[in-house]
Amino acid sequence: MTPGPSTTSRTRCPSTVKPVAGRAACSVSRVTALVTLADIRAAQQRIAGVAVRTPLLPAPWAPGDGELYVKPEMLQPIGAFKIRGAYNKIALLSPEERARGLVASSSGNHAQAVAYAARMFGAKATIVIPDTAPPHKVEATTSLGADVVLVPPAERDVVPVRLVEERGFVLVPPFDDPAIIAGQGTIGAEIGDDVPDVDLVLVPVSGGGLISGIATAVKVLCPDARVVGVEPELAGDAAESLRAGRRTAWTPEQTHRTIADGLRTVSVGVAPWEHIRTYVDDIITVSEDQIRAAMRVLVVQGRLVTEPSGAATTAAYLYARDRLPEARVTVAVASGGNVDPALLADVLVGS
């Protein structure tokens, strides 16, 4: 395994964790120390009473002999898991940092998560949103009290940096940050606590913060469990990265073809990549039709509203079982439910 191009420190070797087969997880130097279960347990304390401790929902409707449980993160106050990481990050800032104001770049669930968490701390949040985003996403963010700055899509990452430099704002990144990873990892801790005999945990992959945190917790709490990422075929950069053994990037033109608007990030983050190559057993892809079909199953059989990204893991369980490890107990993380009502209606009547 080749070290990353700018490695600066050696990772701690997670002593209680089985390395993923074929990968010498602790033998190379790394960009950053990996997040630990202790970081995640501390995050659990911080987010208690803010994020919902979601139950594991049995899915007796799923075919086969195994048991499927859905982790319904669309039930969070902003409709997605992102509140866990954003709140943990903002809680870890000093009062002085929060008083300077926060900035984030997102047109999706991270925008609402930062706006929601900032409001709880009485902090001002500025969200940079591409001017191509649909008006209801802007409205959802402003309704939570955040300022919105609309920018051309090409400037969505440079404008926040400029606001940090010029206005003194503190950046809340969407995934490439240990506090964000630890916050999302609380899902993994809950899974480990609720079903310690879990065999397989399925997690959607975009920037990689979610699967990084979950895999960190699960691999310590349930050393025999496998953690497998799920991506759309049309945005399969992380699956490609894992196969190649190095972090690859797709183009926005490629990843924006998928209906799963939460999974269009063109590459996993630097810190997530370190966690993924250490802890994640595999990443598989599902088709657009499979995602739509799983959305319908989750509504009709599971009574859960998912956005396309949130249905990807259930799609993998239902339609790509032959590419998954054998498992008696599987958890599918359903990451969010912020879906255009017209799309949902189309999915309901269209299949």
Added chain:
Amino acid sequence: MTPGPSTTSRTRCPSTVKPVAGRAACSVSRVTALVTLADIRAAQQRIAGVAVRTPLLPAPWAPGDGELYVKPEMLQPIGAFKIRGAYNKIALLSPEERARGLVASSSGNHAQAVAYAARMFGAKATIVIPDTAPPHKVEATTSLGADVVLVPPAERDVVPVRLVEERGFVLVPPFDDPAIIAGQGTIGAEIGDDVPDVDLVLVPVSGGGLISGIATAVKVLCPDARVVGVEPELAGDAAESLRAGRRTAWTPEQTHRTIADGLRTVSVGVAPWEHIRTYVDDIITVSEDQIRAAMRVLVVQGRLVTEPSGAATTAAYLYARDRLPEARVTVAVASGGNVDPALLADVLVGS
């Protein structure tokens, strides 16, 4: 207050409970002893690991200064709260009784609840369903391993009795039974444990088993809380009963006008009526349009699929606040999510 027509015993006076204003709850003889919190706590032990212990979901999208929490019972394995009562009832039977086989009359959620719970005990269940029920409801019941007997609607209550007499089956009634009431009451115990400072609990009313159990628990655990039932205007028999001070009945032709197919029972049961008149502060009604609008809000803002019956309480909170007691913290019990996908799609695009 007039005693019921066939009173046979005196109720225990629930000493820790404040009587509902204007009603001398403990001064009259009753048909049956009321279910107690101890019965409900025992039911909690029985259903643990079978029914999901549903979280209270904050609803920051609800307008006004108060806090609304939704109790999402559509997340139960069969998509509705009914699993709580049915499982508790069947668990309380002797092995010999369960071996005789179970019978229930229902075309809805009770059918699936009995089928699901019976299967867990390895008991045979026979469900009597009106031959006018849609095929997917029959299919949902048979897929859980139950035998289905289709009968003309007029015979839906007499055929189960005949099966009890001729075949030795044990009847699992939908609401008029203390074990069923205690099982549904576990929702109230969970509410009392999770938000002891609750001011108002909104519960849909059909046969009355759900509100009976919930009110019993809430009035002990949170003596200052109000419990208010919600019915469709087109099936407002319980609201009328509470106003009249006696159990009244509507006709099936009347109650079948409502879209809320889970709330069409023509009269509350005998045992539920005793609990309602003792513990329930008020019952209000909502319109068909309000129910549909609340279904849409619950999908879009709450990411929850409700059947019309399950949206009635949220409709009351959103659109009939002027008829509810003042409250800082309100819980709306969303009872179920077994809805025709075409209806749900219509609700999504139609408003």
